[in-house]
Amino acid sequence: MDKQAHDVECNGLIKIIKDNYKMMSKGQKLLAKYTLDNYSKVAFMTASKLGETVGVSESTVVRFANALGYSGYPKFQDALQELIKTKLTTVERVEMSNNDYSTDSLILEKVLKDDIDNIKETLDYLSEDTYEQAVNAIFSARKVYIMGLRSSIYVAKYLGYYLSYILDDVKIIRMDMGEPVEQMIKIGEGDVFISISFPRYSKKTLQVVNFARGRGAKVIAITDSHNAPISKVSDVVVTVKNNMISFIDSLVPAFSVANALVIGVAMREKDDIKSYFNELENIWKEFEIFE
Incomplete structure (x- = not known):
């Protein structure tokens, strides 16, 4: 299935x-x-x-x-x-997970196994074709915008950090820099908007996705389901399993998929990447960045 x-x-x-x-x-x-x-x-x-x-x-x-x-x-x-997944409050999540995580000695093992299971399920459900569509869209974009709200912001920052090593124009949308649409005023055809959204889904995320689509940008959704609000209005839907671990959602698979996207894009720029990092190494050495 x-x-x-x-x-x-x-x-x-x-x-x-x-x-x-x-x-x-x-x-x-x-x-x-x-x-x-x-x-x-x-x-x-x-x-x-x-x-x-x-x-x-x-x-x-x-x-x-x-x-x-x-x-x-x-x-x-x-x-x-x-x-x-989208109906439970945080309090209800805590109450339901009490039995699963009631023994301290089992918490570490269970949490890690749950993360492993989420990664395995992500691999089962995410098709190679969808992954390639996402990589190709990112690689060929004029400019890449990335947004994740609440805990998803960390996945967005991680993905944006590494893509910026490869691509010339990557922008991470940050809530501390004003309204997202204000930061995307120049988005248009040829651009790609990557939206990261997991339950409980943020209404603002859907609003911003619709804004990006209205401006002609291609939208890539990184989310848990084809029934997620942003999936229905996105061009490419990258599904990531994030079953609940106690009162939090597992973002480990999302980081793994982010790694795969970065490496997929990097493999299309192998020669440029090598030259870029050689130059970076010289800069790091000159400014004594590392021990």
Whole structure:
């Protein structure tokens, strides 16, 4: 299943449960009712814990997921997490993650494994063709504008920092420099606007994307879903998995994708890059930048 189909399925999950309710076994109906009433909890419960809570076996839980069209319980759980991602407050996230991170000795291992899983899922869902479209657009742009709000600003700064080594004109949109549209007053055809947005989605991000499109710029969205607000108005959608880790979202895959974009662009400028860094090395040496 590709990422876009996966997103559509997530949005229709509640309807799927309701449509299949009459054909379910008694145990599956108990699971369906509990899920509809407590889907924000079920999204973070193991199959055994859900079965114990409802009063059915773990195998019944797995069959319930299969009956809804999922290859296994983890896929069903992923769909629930996608469903609730934009609806939870930070307080609700903390409350739901208490059980997962209640043992200090397991926190380090679980957080790192969750980040690894997010990177693996990003690789599974992000197509090579989409990646190449993004790289080609960035490489051929007259000017590249990059914006990420809230925690996404750090991904934007990271991407902009390294792209500026390769490209002549890269601008990072910063909230401390005034309204984003004021900083993009000269954006137009031939330019690329890279927008980085993850749940809970900022309304301002969508406003700025629409502004860039209205001026004729090509828009690249780096976001978690084809159903994200900016995805629907972007030319290229680079999907990055960022399942929740406690009350924060994992941005590790976003940084990995940023690395891949930078290296992809750099490989098209290999000779120029080598010359540029040779000159930089001389400057760093002259000004004693490094030990």
